Structure formats: C-alpha cells, structure tokens
Amino acid sequence: MTEIPEHLLKRAQAARDQAAAQAGAAAPAAGDTPASDPRIPAHLLERSKAAKDKTGGAQVAVAEKVGALVGAAPAAAGLPIGAGPGGHTQRLLTVVKSGSIQDVKATPVDKVHTWPHLLAVEFVAAIACTAFLFFVAIFVNAPLMQLANPNQTPNPSKAPWYFLGLQELLTMFHPMVAGVTIPGVALFALILAPFIDKNSSNKPEDRKFATSIMTIHLMFWAVLVIIGSFFRGPGFNFVFPWRDGLFFEL
C-alpha cells in the first residue's frame, strides 16, 4: 500500500477542521440569508418561494438553500483554498466520457477465429489450385519452338497474351500512342481511381457510374486481347479462327 505524503495528510486535516468550524458558523447564518441572491434569476426565486409556501415551509426549497450557502461562503473567512460550498474539499474537475481514452467499439463486429474458419478455406483453395495446375501440366505441354533465330521472323510474331491488347492497338495508332501513351494513361488512371472516386459508399447501387466506367475499361482491354489473340493471323491480318485456324501460343 502506498504511503500518503505528509503534506497531503496535513492539508486534509486542515480542511476537516475548517469544515467543522464552518458547519458551526453556517447554521446561524442560514437564518438571516437575504432571499434575493443577485446570481439567481428573480422568477426562479419567486417560484421556489411559492413552492415553499405551499408545503407550509416544512421543506427548504433547493434554490433558496443554494442561495443561502453561496451567501454564507464569504462570511466564513477561514475557508481553505479550493473548498466548495458546504466546505467540500473535493471538486469535480472534468467528466471523461467512455471512448475518449479507451477504444470502446460502438458496434461490436461479428468475428470468427482465423483457425479453423479461414485457414481451412485457404488450405482447400491452395490444394485445389495445386491439383488443377498438376492436371493441366500433365495433359498440356508448355510450348517450346525451334531455337531462337534472329534472321527468321515467324509470321505472325505475337507478344505474350496480356500484351496482345497493346499489339492490337499498334494496328490503329502510332507506336508511341499505342505502346506508351494509352497504357500509361490507363495505368495512371487505375492508380488514381481511389482519389478520383469521392463517393464513400461501397454499395453497388450507389456506384453505378464507377462500375460502368470500370466495366468499359476492362471490356476494352479484354476485347482487344481476344482480337489480338484469336483473330489475328499471318502479317497480323484479321482472320477468323474457325476458318483460317488458330495463330496463338501461350
């Protein structure tokens, strides 16, 4: 147990003495208190007086009592510094609301244990993914063409599938626009998306514009990639895969 410092004990003792002395002094003072304290509005005093008369003066109305105590305070010369009405030596400094210091969650979140609920799902997903890759790898071989030959350009020569959208754009625009400007702007717009979209809702019904823009964006690339992959043949000319065959390697 902590020891109480001596000066605090002294101060408490002094306050106790003061309170005792004041209790004696206040009792006679209460009798001749002026009813009109300047700090209390007159109509409130009237009301409290009326209430007092009604009850036959048996009870002391609150407003008047406060007036009495406040009025009595200056009379008691020896009050300790900081002593309140009635000689109280404690004061309410501030009210600390819950949540200002402790992090009190206003709405509790429905949570589950990561193990086993999430880990089991992840484990199954990983196993399924491995099994899928394993079976694909057994039945479909990765392409390995002839040794690279800088003097013999294959026809058509195509980029990897995810760049075929760009290669498709090359047929329409200057290489700088198709290869640098358009993908650069698309990537930059993607990065800036959260800073452009000021709508704070994540409800699909509130986000019809954002959803449409993104869908158009994704479809733009998907269509280009599909055309570049399946509908471009020798010389990167337009072909129909069902008529002229497939010119596509993964």
Add this chain to the structure above:
Amino acid sequence: MAKVIDDPRPTAKERLNQTVENVQGSQAWSSIFRPGSIFRKGYTDSPRNRSYVIMNSVLYHLHPVKVKRHAVKVSYTLCLGGLSFFLFIHLTVTGIFLMFFYRPEATAAWNDISSLQTSVAFGLLVRNMHRWGAHLMVLSVFLHMARVFYHGAYKAPREFNWVIGVVLLTLTLLLSFTGYLLPWDQLSMWAVAVGTNMMGYTPVFGSQVRFVLLGGVEIGSETLLRWYVLHVLMLPFVIVIFMAIHFWRVRKDGGISGPL
C-alpha cells in the same frame, strides 16, 4: 502348463499411440511446435487454443487471431488475393527447381530446356506447372483487382493499398514477361522483340530504354542474362517487399473490406 499372462501384449494401435505420445512429449518436438500448435501434445479445441494457433505461429504475420465473419465467405473474396500469393509461392518453388538445369546463355539456354524436358525426372511436368502457373497468376491478379474494384474496396482508408496493388499487378506482368524470354525459342525471342520495340517508342529517351532492357541494340546473349537476373532475383525481391506492405496494410486498414 500354460503360463497365465496378467498383462496381455500391447496391440499395434496401443504401441502407435505410445510412440506418438513419446515423440510429442520429447523436448525436440515441443521446441519446434510452440504452445498452441495443433501438433503439440494435449491440443484441445478451445477458443483459447484457437487463438494460440495463430498468435504463436508465423501465420500471425499474415492473419489476425480473429477475422470478420463475412471475410471467410468464399463468395466475397473468391480467394483471388490468397491464390495470387499462393501461385507466387508455387512459382518460386517450381522456378528454383528449373534453375538447377538452366544456364542463361544464348548457346545453352534452349538446349537446357530441351534436355530438361526429355532427360530430367519430372522436368517436363515442373516446367509445365511453372508455365501454366505463371499465366494463372497473371489472370488471378487481374481478377483480384477487378473484384476489389467492384466491391469498392479501394476507398478510404484503403486508397494506398490499392496503389500498391496496381504496382503489384505491373510487377506480375513484368515477371511473366521476363520469364517469357528464357526458353530462348522463336516464340519467346520474337514476343520479346515485339514488346521491347514498343517500349522503344517511349518519348525522349526511348532508344535508351530499349538499350538498357536489351543490354545492346539487338536481342542477344546479354539480353538473356539481363532478363534472367530480373526474372529470378530482382523482380521477385521487389515484389516480395511490395507484397509485405500490401498484406500489412490489409490488416492495418481493418481487415478486408465489406460487407457490402
């Protein structure tokens, strides 16, 4: 006269149980599996132990002890982010295997791949898995991005994690593209020729960009070495750092988004 046996000989099952108990009780075992591990002796399914499974394992770097109930729903995430990460691990493992049999030289690369397929046990299988895994990863990262967008999960406070995600998408494409050259066949060489020609049209310093990427004015042995180092060392290093920040931010921003 037959001797009366008080203690019948232990059955195989009892012996097995005894052995398991001895192993699990050993100092080595309990030094490997920290308190709360499901492999530890006396693990029982209780909320406290479920918390310890995460808190006392390396998984605590990835997952909190508890997650929002809707975060477990496969229909919300489609597991795409997790699968992208898993595919990255898968590609690292199969890629390390391939590195044992591959030299990044114009004279050796194609022959190495060819003999890997024909004379190395599981060589063809592992190469196939690496190849299809890589394409699948590009696809899953792309779909993950689409999923995150359609859920509005890039909104505050997750804006920066979205930016990191776009960087990760770009790095994934670069990783796939640099790996594309390594077999050194007609397909890979000319695909890279198309790609780097396009980058050569970058304004102002296009030809310099192309020169740095190719290690010369034309695709050659230097290009192969350069793209090999990018593919097996530099880009994985960079992407791991960005992934670490990405996963950390997922947790710091209050777990995955939603529910809608």
